[in-house]
Amino acid sequence: MYNDAFEEDDLVAEVELVAQARYSRNADLEDGFNDEVVVNQQPAAVQIPDGVRNFISFFYRNVLENNVYELHNVYDTSFNKLTDKYYTKQPWPEAELIAPLVNNDEVFLTLYRELYYRHIYGRLTPTLEHRFRSYENYCDLFNYILNSEGPVNLELPNQWLWDIIDEFIYQFQSFSNYRDRLKNKSEEEIALLRDNPQIWSTYSVLNVLYSFIQKSRINEQLLVSKKGGDMMEAAGEYGARPLYKNLGYFSIIGLLRVNCLMGDFVLALKMMDNVVLNKKALFARVTACHVTAYYYVGFAYMMMRRYADAIKAFSNVLSFLQRTKPYHSRSYQSEQLARKSDQMYALLAMCIALCPTRLDENIHSQLREKYGEHISKMQKGVEGIPIFEELFQHACPKFISASGRLDGTPRADPYQTYMKIFVTDIQNQIKLPTLRSFMKLYTTMGVDKLAKFLEMDPEELKMQLLVFKQKSRQIKWVSGDLLDGEYLPTSDLDFCLKQDVVHIAESKVGRRYADWFLRNINRCEDIVASLEQRA
Numbered sequence: 042m043y044n045d046a047f048e049e050d051d052l053v054a055e056v057e058l059v060a061q062a063r064y065s066r067n068a069d070l071e072d073g074f075n076d077e078v079v080v081n082q083q084p085a086a087v088q089i090p091d092g093v094r095n096f097i098s099f100f101y102r103n104v105l106e107n108n109v110y111e112l113h114n115v116y117d118t119s120f121n122k123l124t125d126k127y128y129t130k131q132p133w134p135e136a137e138l139i140a141p142l143v144n145n146d147e148v149f150l151t152l153y154r155e156l157y158y159r160h161i162y163g164r165l166t167p168t169l170e171h172r173f174r175s176y177e178n179y180c181d182l183f184n185y186i187l188n189s190e191g192p193v194n195l196e197l198p199n200q201w202l203w204d205i206i207d208e209f210i211y212q213f214q215s216f217s218n219y220r221d222r223l224k225n226k227s228e229e230e231i232a233l234l235r236d237n238p239q240i241w242s243t244y245s246v247l248n249v250l251y252s253f254i255q256k257s258r259i260n261e262q263l264l265v266s267k268k269g270g271d272m273m274e275a276a277g278e279y280g281a282r283p284l285y286k287n288l289g290y291f292s293i294i295g296l297l298r299v300n301c302l303m304g305d306f307v308l309a310l311k312m313m314d315n316v317v318l319n320k321k322a323l324f325a326r327v328t329a330c331h332v333t334a335y336y337y338v339g340f341a342y343m344m345m346r347r348y349a350d351a352i353k354a355f356s357n358v359l360s361f362l363q364r365t366k367p368y369h370s371r372s373y374q375s376e377q378l379a380r381k382s383d384q385m386y387a388l389l390a391m392c393i394a395l396c397p398t399r400l401d402e403n404i405h406s407q408l409r410e411k412y413g414e415h416i417s418k419m420q421k422g423v424e425g426i427p428i429f430e431e432l433f434q435h436a437c438p439k440f441i442s443a444s445g446r447l448d449g450t451p452r453a454d455p456y457q458t459y460m461k462i463f464v465t466d467i468q469n470q471i472k473l474p475t476l477r478s479f480m481k482l483y484t485t486m487g488v489d490k491l492a493k494f495l496e497m498d499p500e501e502l503k504m505q506l507l508v509f510k511q512k513s514r515q516i517k518w519v520s521g522d523l524l525d526g527e528y529l530p531t532s533d534l535d536f537c538l539k540q541d542v543v544h545i546a547e548s549k550v551g552r553r554y555a556d557w558f559l560r561n562i563n564r565c566e567d568i569v570a571s572l573e574q575r576a
Contacts, residue, residue, distance in 0.1 A: 089134050094142060096123055097153075101143040104152065107196040116201050121373040124160060132165060133157050148185060148195065154178040159208050162215065169230060172216050176240050179209055183249050187256060192282045199287055203327045206291040209249070210298055216241040217441035243443045247299065250292040256280075257289025263315035290323050294330055297337050302441050304459060306341040310523040313338065318357075318523075328369050332358055332381050338523065340438065343388060344459070346466065348396035349531045350518050355389040356404050363403055386411050387436035391429060394419035395470065396515070396531050397477075420474035429467050433460060472497075473509050480534055480545050488541045499541075506538060 096119055103111045124133075136150045136157065143149050158175035161167050167175070182205075186193055197205075220234055220241075239245060254260060261275040279285040293312055300309035316322060318338070324330040339354035362369070362382050369378055390412035393400070400408065408416075415432060419425035440455035472495070479494050480486070492502040513532035518525065536545045 089138065090127055093123055093127060093134070096120075097139050097142050101146065101149050104149050104195075105146075107194070109196050109198055113198040113200065116198055117373065120156065124164070128160065129164065132161050151178060151182045151185065152197075155182060155205060155208075158212075159204075162208070162212060167215075169233065172212070172219070173237070173240055175212055176216075179212075179249075183252070186284070186288070187252050192279050192285060195284055197284065199327050200329075202284070202287045203291050203330045206250075206253075206288065206295045207329065207333065210246070210295050213241050213243075213246045213299075214302060214439060214441055217243075218439060221442065243303075247296075250295050250299070253285070253288045253292040254296075257285040259286060259289030259293065260315050262286070263290075263317075267315060267317065287323070291330060294324060294334050294337075297341075298333060298438075301337045301341055302438055303443055304440060304455065306344045307524065309337065309341045314522045314524075318354075320361075328365065328372070328378065329374055331361065332378060336381060336385055337438070339385065339388060343392055344463065347516055347518075347526070348392045349398060349515050350526070352389060352392045352396065352398050352400075353518075355385045355392070356400060359385055359389070359404055359407075360401055363407075383411070384436040387415075387432045390416050391419065391432055391436075394425070394429075394474070395467070397474075397533070398531070420478075422471055422475055426464060426467060426471065430460065430464060433463055470508060470512055472505055473512060476505055476509060477532070477534060480536065480543070483543075484545050486543050486545070488538070488543060491543060503538070506536070506543070510536075 096115075100112075100115050100119075103115060133156070136154050139153065140150060143153075154175075155178060158167075158171060158178065161171055162175075186195070223231065226234075234240075256279050258275055258277045258280040262272040262280055265275045266272045273281060276286070280289070293316060296312045297309050300306070300312065313334075316324075316334075318334070319325075324334050335354050335358035339351045339358075342348070342351035342354060359382065362378065369375060372378070386408055389404075389408060393408070394416050412432075415428050418428045434456075437456070437459070440459055442455050476491075476495060479491060488499050488502060492499045495502060495505075497505070509532075513530055513534070514528050515531050516526035517529045517531070519527055533547055534545060535547075536543055538544075
C-alpha cells in the first residue's frame with residue numbers, strides 16, 4: 042500500500058533535500074537566531090571535566106570498534122550518571138568543543154549531537170534554534186545511513202536505535218504543538234516558522250520512517266517469519282545488517298504512533314500487519330518499544346470502539362510491566378514507563394466502564410486501587426461524562442495536525458476534535474450501565490416495569506435496549522491481522538424482547554472457585570504426604 046504512496050527514490054531525494062537546508066538557509070533565519078535569547082546557552086570557553094573527557098574518548102573508541110556490548114553500558118548507564126553529576130541544569134558540551142577529542146569524526150559528532158539535543162529536550166527548555174538544529178542533525182544522521190554507498194559500518198545497541206526513532210517522533214510531535222501555539226510568539230518567530238516549512242514537516246518525517254522500512258525490507262522479512270521461514274531469506278544487502286533491520290522494525294512502531302497522533306487509527310493498525318504481538322516479537326527486546334506498541338494499539342482499538350480488544354492489549358502490557366518491575370525500575374526510563382503505565386490504567390478504566398470484562402486478579406486489584414472511584418462514577422449515567430473527559434485528557438496522546446496554522450486559516454484543535462468524537466459516543470451509551478445493573482437482577486421483566494425503574498418512557502427504553510444489544514457485540518480479534526476480527530458477544534448478559542417482556546439470561550458462566558480450591562487442596566495434601574514418606 043505505502044509503496045505506491047512513497048517511492049524509494051522520492052524518499053531518498055527528500056532526505057537529501059532537507060539535509061541541505063542547513064547550508065542553504067536564508068540570512069533572515071541566521072539573524073533571527075542571533076537575536077534570540079538562548080536559555081542555558083554555554084559560554085564560549087567551557088571547561089570539560091576530566092571524567093567527561095575520559096568518557097567521550099571511551100565512547101568514541103567503542104563506536105569505532107562497533108563494540109555493542111560496551112556501548113550499551115556507556116549509553117544506558119554512564120551517560121546518565123554523568124548527566125546527573127554535571128549536567129542536570131545545563132547542556133552537555135557542544136559538539137564543536139569535543140571535536141578535538143574524537144579527531145573531528147563527523148559520524149560520532151552527529152551521534153553525540155543526537156544525545157546533546159535529546160538531553161536539552163528532556164532536562165531543559167529547547168529554544169526555536171535548538172528545534173531547528175536538532176532536526177538538521179537528524180537529517181544528517183539519516184542521510185548518512187540511508188544514502189551512503191552500501192550499508193554503513195556502524196552498529197548501535199537496540200535501546201539506542203529505538204530511542205533515536207522514538208525521540209525523532211517525539212521532537213516532531215513537540216514541534217508541531219509548539220508551532221500551533223501562536224499566542225505567545227513574536228512576529229519574528231512566526232516569520233521564521235513560515236519561511237522554513239520543511240523543518241519538521243509531516244511529509245519529511247513520514248519519508249524517513251518509510252525509507253527505513255523499505256531499505257531494510259523489514260516487512261518482507263516479517264512476512265517470511267510469520268510463514269515459518271528464515272527472515273534472512275528476504276533480508277537483502279541492507280536488511281541483513283542489524284542496524285538497518287532494527288531501524289526498519291522500530292520505524293513500523295513509529296508509524297503506528299505517528300498515525301495515531303494524526304487520528305488515522307485504521308492506518309495505524311494496518312502498519313502492524315506483519316508484526317506478531319507476543320513475547321517473542323522483536324519489540325520485546327526493548328521495554329520502552331514494547332510498551333509503546335501496546336499503548337498505541339490499545340488506544341487505536343479504543344477509538345475504533347473495539348473496547349474488548351483494547352482491554353486485552355492494555356492488560357497484556359500491564360501484566361508484563363508488573364512481572365518485570367524489578368528490572369525496569371532501575372532503568373533511566375523508569376519514570377517514563379511509570380507515567381505510561383498510569384495512562385494505560387486510565388484508558389483501561391474507561392474501557393472497563395464501557396465494556397465490563399473479567400480481568401487478571403493482579404491487574405484488577407491495581408485498577409481498583411488507582412481508578413476504582415472513577416469507574417463507579419463513570420457507570421452512573423450523565424454525571425460520569427466529566428470523569429471520562431478527565432481521564433481522556435490525562436491518558437490520550439498529544440494529537441497533532443498534519444499542517445500548521447501559520448497561514449492564518451482557522452483550524453480546530455486536534456485534541457478537542459477527538460475528545461468530541463469520543464464523548465459523543467459515550468453519550469449514546471451512557472445509560473447502559475444502569476440498565477445492565479437492573480437486568481442482572483431478573484430473568485424476565487416487563488418493559489413498563491423496567492421503564493419505571495429507569496425513569497424513562499417505554500419507547501425510549503426499547504431504543505436503549507436496541508443500543509444495548511448493538512453495543513454488546515463487537516469486532517474481536519481472533520487471529521490474523523490486527524484489523525481483522527469476528528463479531529462476538531462481549532457482555533455477560535443476553536436478552537430478547539417478546540411481547541413487551543424482556544427475557545434475560547447470563548451468557549457467561551462465572552468461575553467455579555470452590556472446585557479450583559478443592560482440586561488444589563487435594564494436590565497439596567498429596568505432595569505433603571509424599572514428602573512425609575520420604576522423610
